[in-house]
Structure formats: structure tokens, C-alpha cells
Amino acid sequence: MNDKTDWEELIERHLRGELSESEQEDLVTLLDGHASVRKQVVEYVQWDTEISEALRERKHLIEDTGSILPAQSALHGGGGKATVRKMMPVAVAVVIAVLLVGVIFPRTDTMLWQNDQEDRDQQALSSKLSVAKITGLSGALMWTGDRGQIIRDINVGTELAGGTIEGLAPDAWFELQFKDGSTITLSGASLLTFADMGQKKVRLREGRFSANIKPQPVGKPMLIYTRSAVLKVLGTQFDVEADLASTVLTVSKGEVNLRRFSDDSEVNVSSEYRVTTDTDGAMMPVRIPGSVHSWKSHLHVKQTNYGKWRPARSQQAASLKAIPLIPPKNPEAKLYLAGFSLERGDSPPVILLPGSTVVVRGRLASQARVHFGIRVMYPNGEFAGMFRGDLSEKQPLSVHDDSGLFEEVYSLQNFTIDPVVRDQKSELATKPDNLILDGVWAFTNTGGPSGLEIIEVEVIPPQVQESKQ
Amino acid sequence: MRFPHSQENLVAYSMDGSEDKRDRVLKAAVEVRSELVGYARALLGSYAAADDVLQEAMIVVVKKFDDFQEGTSMLAWCRSIVRIEALRVKQRYRRERKLAERLLDDAIDMAFEEFQVVKRNDEAESSREALRACLEQVPDRGQNVLRARFAGELSYQQIGEQLGMTIEAVRKSLFRLKKQLRSCVENRLRVAQ
Numbered sequence: 144m145n146d147k148t149d150w151e152e153l154i155e156r157h158l159r160g161e162l163s164e165s166e167q168e169d170l171v172t173l174l175d176g177h178a179s180v181r182k183q184v185v186e187y188v189q190w191d192t193e194i195s196e197a198l199r200e201r202k203h204l205i206e207d208t209g210s211i212l213p214a215q216s217a218l219h220g221g222g223g224k225a226t227v228r229k230m231m232p233v234a235v236a237v238v239i240a241v242l243l244v245g246v247i248f249p250r251t252d253t254m255l256w257q258n259d260q261e262d263r264d265q266q267a268l269s270s271k272l273s274v275a276k277i278t279g280l281s282g283a284l285m286w287t288g289d290r291g292q293i294i295r296d297i298n299v300g301t302e303l304a305g306g307t308i309e310g311l312a313p314d315a316w317f318e319l320q321f322k323d324g325s326t327i328t329l330s331g332a333s334l335l336t337f338a339d340m341g342q343k344k345v346r347l348r349e350g351r352f353s354a355n356i357k358p359q360p361v362g363k364p365m366l367i368y369t370r371s372a373v374l375k376v377l378g379t380q381f382d383v384e385a386d387l388a389s390t391v392l393t394v395s396k397g398e399v400n401l402r403r404f405s406d407d408s409e410v411n412v413s414s415e416y417r418v419t420t421d422t423d424g425a426m427m428p429v430r431i432p433g434s435v436h437s438w439k440s441h442l443h444v445k446q447t448n449y450g451k452w453r454p455a456r457s458q459q460a461a462s463l464k465a466i467p468l469i470p471p472k473n474p475e476a477k478l479y480l481a482g483f484s485l486e487r488g489d490s491p492p493v494i495l496l497p498g499s500t501v502v503v504r505g506r507l508a509s510q511a512r513v514h515f516g517i518r519v520m521y522p523n524g525e526f527a528g529m530f531r532g533d534l535s536e537k538q539p540l541s542v543h544d545d546s547g548l549f550e551e552v553y554s555l556q557n558f559t560i561d562p563v564v565r566d567q568k569s570e571l572a573t574k575p576d577n578l579i580l581d582g583v584w585a586f587t588n589t590g591g592p593s594g595l596e597i598i599e600v601e602v603i604p605p606q607v608q609e610s611k612q
Numbered sequence: 613m614r615f616p617h618s619q620e621n622l623v624a625y626s627m628d629g630s631e632d633k634r635d636r637v638l639k640a641a642v643e644v645r646s647e648l649v650g651y652a653r654a655l656l657g658s659y660a661a662a663d664d665v666l667q668e669a670m671i672v673v674v675k676k677f678d679d680f681q682e683g684t685s686m687l688a689w690c691r692s693i694v695r696i697e698a699l700r701v702k703q704r705y706r707r708e709r710k711l712a713e714r715l716l717d718d719a720i721d722m723a724f725e726e727f728q729v730v731k732r733n734d735e736a737e738s739s740r741e742a743l744r745a746c747l748e749q750v751p752d753r754g755q756n757v758l759r760a761r762f763a764g765e766l767s768y769q770q771i772g773e774q775l776g777m778t779i780e781a782v783r784k785s786l787f788r789l790k791k792q793l794r795s796c797v798e799n800r801l802r803v804a805q
Contacts, residue, residue, distance in 0.1 A: 157716070159767060160657040167712040174719040181723035184654075189728070192650040194793065195659045195762040197743045287699060307714060336718060338711045348718050368715065370722070451684070467681055 149173060150180045154187055175370045176404035273302035274339040275321045279328075279570065281529070281563040282315030282470075284308060299566070305338035310350065316518070316526055316564075325356045325365070328526040330518055331449075331484050331582050342366070351484060353382035353524035364400075371420045375400040381412075382524035384484075389421030393431060395523040401426070432491035436499070436604035438580065440483070442597065449584070450481030453596070462506065462596035465586060481597050482584025484518075493580040495519065498605035499555040501532060503585055506547045508594020511587040513551055516561055519578035527578050528571035529561035547594070637677040640686040641670065644730055647687055648694050651728065654720045655698045658765055668697045687730055695721060738801060746796035750789065757785050 153170040156162050162170065173180050277299055286294045287307045294301075297308075303319075308329075310317065316330035321339055329335055333350020337343070343356075343365040358378035359365050367374040369385035372392075379397025383390060392401055394412045402409045403420045412418050416428040443454070443461040450463040465479035485493060503515055515532040532553030558575055560568055572578055583600050587593040645666065652662035652669075672693045680689050699717075731739065750758065753775075760771045768782045777785070 158653065158657050161767075162716075164710050164712045167710075167716045171712065171715045171719045174716075174723055178726075181719075182727045184720070185650075185723050185727040188654045189647065189650040190790075190794065191762075192653050192659070192662075193646065193739070193743060194758070194790070195653075196646065196649070197740065197747055198759050198763045199659075200744075287696075305711065307718070334718075336711070336714055344711055346715055346718065348722065466684070469679075 150184060151187070154184050158188070158191065172404060175368075273322075274305055275303055275319045275337065277301045277303065278318045278320045278326070279526075279567050280315075280317035281561075281567070282310065284310060284315060284317055305340070307334065307336040309334045316529070318526065323357050323359075325354070327352050327354045330520075330526055331482075344368070347383055347385045349386060351382060351384035353380075353520065353526065355380050355523075355525065371405065372401050372403045375402075379414075380523050380525075389419055391417065391419045391421075393417040393524065434492045434494040434579075436494055436496045436602070438485070438493040438602040440583075440597075440600045441486075442599065449483070450597070460598045462598045465593070465595040465597075467592075468586070476588060477590060478586045478588050479591075479593055479595055480584060480586035481595065482516075482582060482586075484582040485580055492522075493602060495555055495575050495578055495580055495602065496604045497555065497574075497576040500603045501553045501555065501583075502599075502601045502603065503551045503553070503583075503597065504599040504601075505549055505551075505585065506594065506596040506598060507549055507587075508547060508592070509589075511589045511593040511595065513549065513585055513587060513595065515551060515553060515585045516583070517558070517575060517580060518582035518584075519572065519575045520581045521572075522579060526571075526581075528568075528573075528575070529564050530558040530575045531561045532558050534559050534562075548598075633682070634674070634677045636682070637680050637686075638674065641673045641690050643733065644687045644690055646736065647728055647730055648690050651691055651724050652694050652698055654724065655695070655717055656701065659762070660765060661701055662698075665694060665697045665701055668700070669694045672697065687728065688725065691721075691724060691728075738804060739797065742797045742800035742804070743793065745800060746793050749796065750793070754785065754789050757782065758789055761786055 150170070150173050153162065153166060153173070156166070157170060174184065277297055280297060280299060284295075284297045285308070286297055286303055287309070294303075297303075297317075308317065308319065310329055310331060310333045315333075316328065318326055318328045319335075319337070320326045321343060325343070327335070327337075327345065329350060329352040331350055333352065334348040335350070335352065336346040336348065338345075341360070342363040343359070345365065346368040348370070354367075354376070356365055356376050356378050359376065365376040367376065367383060369383065369390040371385070372390045374383065374392060376399050377397070379394060379399060381392060381394040381397070381399050383392050385391075390401075392399060392412055394414055394416055396414050398411055398413050400409060400411050401418060401420070403426060405420075408426060410418055410426045410428060412428045415431050417431050418426050418428040420426065442452075442463055449468075450466055453462050453464055455461040463481040463483060465481040468478045468480040470476055470478065501515070501517070503513065505513070507513070513533070516529055517532070518529050519527045521527045533551075535557040555575060560571075560573070564571060580602065585595065585597055587595050648669065649659070649662050649666055652665045653659055656662050656665065669690065673690065676693075680686070695717075747755070747758070756775055757771060757777075760766045760774060766774070768779045768786075771777065771782045772779050775782075
């Protein structure tokens with residue numbers, strides 16, 4: 144069978160609920176490896192659904208069909224729901240009518256309360272089936288379990304069964320510790336699915352994580368899936384960054400095997416080497432480039448971390464516009480925030496020298512105080528902490544000009560620990576000095592939109608400042 | 613009256629001007645309903661289950677309309693709600709979800725995020741009209757196969773038993789009918805232009 148036959152057959156059978164576990168994996172591999180398959184699958188399902196809707200609209204056909212509908216399972220095949228379905232149009236009309244006069248709200252509140260109760264039940268259940276626990280976190284997180292349950296109230300010490308954990312904002316980070324002591328640290332907006340039933344399996348859908356993996360059982364390496372590759376890990380330290388098209392693997396200790404889906408090519412990546420799947424030919428690990436101390440963001444290339452990216456327009460530079468964020472621990476507040484992680488790829492790590500200056504250039508639609516933070520990591524890729532540049536009294540406040548442009552200057556020596564990680568300050572760095580810059584974000588807290596856009600962030604090391612003076 | 617065609621009620625309601633944002637959000641959410649059913653169906657398989665999920669999701673849309681950031685994608689926002697509701701349905705009916713199934717959900721989710729597009733209202737209506745007309749042209753036996761599969765959601769084996777066909781004949785028949793319908797719809801739309 145060729146790929147086309149494969150995916151058509153698989154998606155058709157998936158819609159009938161007939162796929163085995165290995166066939167589900169095959170379909171995942173096809174979807175992950177081929178943009179054309181993803182596109183065609185979406186079109187296929189949409190077309191299939193349009194036919195279903197058209198046929199169901201024709202009342203006489205639905206009634207005729209009722210006579211040949213046997214009882215079926217609830218999820219696959221709704222034949223057993225024939226009567227319910229005949230009543231559905233009436234029920235739906237009633238629901239809509241109720242919605243429209245606003246009477247639904249008391250009922251919805253009850254349902255939401257029930258969901259909260261369900262969440263608590265699920266949390267207890269998750270704890271019993273735990274494969275890992277949260278050992279550090281900040282920011283908004285959501286966990287979706289194997290059984291579809293959802294927990295938003297995640298704290299340090301929360302035990303989690305296999306599931307998907309999602310960092311919802313650029314200032315989010317969390318550390319997950321498996322039963323054998325292996326740890327994974329994710330930062331920024333990211334999505335990670337994990338399981339451990341004798342063999343650790345992790346899928347990084349987007350974002351980046353660093354890992355410190357204890358030696359794994361013989362024949363059962365830890366498997367890490369991204370959309371473009373699978374990594375086999377026996378025990379090592381490394382970090383992975385994945386987006387839609389590529390995966391960047393940086394190994395700081397030990398060795399990791401990486402297999403690229405698009406051509407099934409494999410490569411072993413050793414300590415101090417990095418490889419990216421985003422190449423046309425053979426993958427060649429390259430030595431991690433030496434560090435730099437100066438850095439400027441490149442927002443003319445699309446950023447997808449948090450915020451709305453706006454390409455350059457006539458006489459206006461590209462920017463990342465802040466979008467709303469409701470902090471989970473302070474739901475009354477509505478921040479407008481934009482942030483992004485530093486690209487790895489071929490770029491050398493940016494080490495923040497003591498005495499450096501960070502400059503943020505941007506635009507505001509209305510007068511607002513711009514808050515600014517950075518995320519840093521240790522040279523081995525482990526999360527080191529988050530710091531705020533705007534909290535110290537010594538930080539100057541800049542004012543935007545007539546065209547709304549502003550420039551904020553923050554001295555690294557005045558950066559203070561971000562309040563959101565203050566609880567973990569004993570385990571994290573106390574200063575950002577000599578650590579690697581991993582991400583930046585800026586926000587306003589005026590209760591409404593401020594039109595904040597980040598145009599550029601620059602790190603200027605002390606010797607450059609001196610020469611400029 | 614079926615849910616997707618209740619738009620006129622929502623539109624009428626939006627005219628009173630009392631809850632502007634809620635009305636706009638609800639109207640926009642209903643306009644992408646067909647796309648959301650497709651997405652829910654890709655996650656759940658069954659149309660009936662997808663339809664149920666859509667109703668739950670619409671209740672959430674009503675409750676949380678104020679969270680929607682105008683100017684951003686309504687389809688993406690609604691998809692995130694549908695995804696959570698679909699997971700709840702899976703939880704209700706299945707005790708265990710294997711890693712492979714979760715990975716598949718993620719892969720499907722990404723595919724829809726990447727490639728799902730919303731048809732303009734007039735395009736969607738023309739397409740529906742064309743499909744209705746093309747369905748009328750399908751011979752009786754073909755119609756029986758189609759409605760057993762799409763309205764009844766029967767398995768190939770069940771369709772074969774009901775209609776006296778082998779499983780392979782059902783498979784081939786459905787493949788051919790879907791292909792014919794697609795080309796019929798495309799022809800009609802081309803002529804209409």
C-alpha cells in the first residue's frame with residue numbers, strides 16, 4: 144500500500160472506531176510526517192461530515208433509516224440513539240431557545256459545579272495511578288489525563304497519571320519528576336504528553352524542554368516523539384525544541400539517538416553536539432556553538448510563542464502584539480502580554496554577563512507601565528529561574544513618544560526574582576548573571592488593552608556599553 | 613428545526629442590541645458549526661457523538677463568550693472548547709485511553725489547526741445546495757448504502773447484512789459513491805460560477 148491508500152484506509156477506519164493501537168500509531172506517523180496527509184485528512188473528514196449532515200437533514204431519509212438501526216455502542220455508531228436523534232431537533236431548538244432567553248445560566252452553573260467536583264474526583268484518581276509528580280511550577284498549567292479528565296489546580300507535589308500537560312503562557316514553567324528520579328523541565332507555552340508503563344514515552348507537541356534522565360531499563364529506552372522525529376534515550380542530559388516542522392536536539396551529556404520521520408534517517412548525537420531535523424540532506428550533528436553576550440531579537444521572522452505576530456508593514460517594523468492573559472492565581476486581573484523564547488537552531492546561547500543591559504523597544508496605544516521579565520537556564524539546559532526587570536525601584540520608567548514608540552532600559556543588576564517563582568527560590572538561581580537567556584516577555588496591567596507591541600529586545604554586554612560611552 | 617439552521621433565531625436575537633458581544637460571539641460560533649462537527653468527528657469517530665459534543669460546547673460558548681478575544685480566530689477558540697468536551701465524552705464512555713489514542717488526538721488536532729479553513733457563508737450554502745441536488749440523483753441502492761453509513765453510522769458488516777452485500781462490495785460502493793458525489797458537487801459549483 145502506498146501512503147495515500149494507507150491514510151485513506153486508516154482515517155476511514157478511525158471514523159468507524161476500528162483502529163487497533165498499532166494502526167493508531169501508524170496514522171500518527173503518517174500525519175506527523177506529511178503535511179499533505181494532514182491537509183487531505185482534514186478535507187476528507189470535512190467532506191464526510193458534510194455528507195452526513197446533508198443526509199441527516201433529509202427527514203424522510205432519517206425516518207426510513209430508523210428501521211434498520213440496531214443498537215450500537217455510544218461512541219461508535221449512534222443507532223441505539225435513533226429515538227433520541229429523532230427528538231434531537233426539537234431538543235436542540237428548546238436548548239437554543241432557553242440559551243437565548245438567558246435561563247440556561249443557573250443550569251450551566253450547576254454543570255460547572257459538577258465539573259469542579261469531577262475534577263476533584265479525577266485528581267484523587269490520578270494520584271492513585273501516578274507515574275510522575277510536579278516538583279516545581281509557575282504560571283498557568285492544565286493537565287488532561289489518559290481518561291480525558293482535566294485538572295487545572297496543579298501544585299508542587301501533585302501526582303499525575305499519564306496524560307498531557309500544557310503550559311498556557313510564556314511565563315509558565317514546570318518540572319515533572321518520574322518515579323525513577325528522571326526529570327523533565329518545560330518552559331513557556333508548551334504541550335507535553337507523557338506515559339510510563341514500564342517504558343517512558345513522551346511526546347512534545349510544541350515548545351521546548353530540558354531533561355535529566357536516569358539510566359533506563361535495558362531494552363526500554365525512553366522514547367520522545369516530536370512531529371518530525373523520535374528520540375531514543377538511555378540516560379543523559381539534553382534539551383529538545385520542537386515546532387511544526389522541525390526538532391532541535393542539544394545533548395549536554397551522554398548520547399541520544401534521533402530518527403527523522405520524513406526519510407527514516409538516524410543519527411546518534413553525542414555530548415556537546417546539536418542536530419536539527421530541518422535540513423534537506425543528511426542530518427549532521429554540529430558542535431554546540433560558542434556562547435555570545437550580545438543579542439537582538441529577530442521579530443521579522445514569525446514568532447509563535449505568545450502574542451499576535453504582525454509582519455513588517457510600510458514604515459512599521461514587525462512586532463509581537465500583546466494578547467490577554469488571565470493569571471490563574473489572580474483571575475480578577477487581565478494582563479496584556481507578549482513573549483517569546485529565543486531560537487536555538489544554529490544560534491549560539493546568549494550568556495548574560497553581570498552588568499549587561501536589556502533594552503525593550505516597542506509601541507503602546509495608550510500610556511501604560513510596561514512590565515518586563517526574562518527566563519534563564521543553566522548551561523546544561525535545566526531551568527534556572529525567572530526574573531523581572533521592572534520591580535526594583537531603581538528601574539527607570541520610560542514614556543512613549545507621540546507615535547507611541549517607547550524604549551525601556553533595564554540593568555541586569557537590578558533584576559529581581561519573579562514573584563511567580565518565589566516559592567521555589569531555594570531551588571533556583573538567585574541572579575540571572577552568567578546564565579543563558581531562554582525567553583523574554585512584556586506585559587501591561589491596566590485592566591484593558593494597551594496596544595502593547597514588542598518590536599525588539601536587545602542585550603548589551605558591559606564592554607559594549609563602555610565603548611559606546 | 614435542526615441546530616445548524618437555527619442561525620436566524622440567533623441573528624434575530626442579536627438585533628435587539630442588549631448583549632452585543634455575546635450575540636456576535638454566538639452568531640460567529642454557529643457559523644463555524646459545520647467545521648466544528650468535522651473536528652469533533654475526527655476526534656470521536658461517530659457523528660452522533662460529535663453532535664452531542666457540539667451542544668455541550670455551545671453551552672460553554674454561551675457561558676464563556678466574554679473570554680473570546682475579538683479579532684482572533686473564532687474557529688480556533690471554539691475548537692479548543694470542543695476538544696475539552698470531546699475528552700469528557702471519551703472519559704464517560706471509555707475507561708482507558710492508551711498513549712496511541714492520545715497521540716492520535718494530538719496529531720488530528722494539529723492537522724485541523726494547520727489546515728482547517730472556514731467556508732464563506734454563501735460558499736457553504738452553495739455547496740450544501742449542490743450536495744442535496746447530487747444526493748437526489750443517486751440511485752436507490754446507492755442511497756440505501758449512503759444513509760446506512762452516514763445517517764445510521766452502521767459498520768460495513770451491518771450494512772452488508774441489511775442490504776445483502778459483501779463487506780468488500782459495501783466498501784467499494786461507498787468509495788465510488790463518495791467520489792461521484794464529490795465530482796458532481798464540483799461540477800455543479802463550477803457551472804453555477
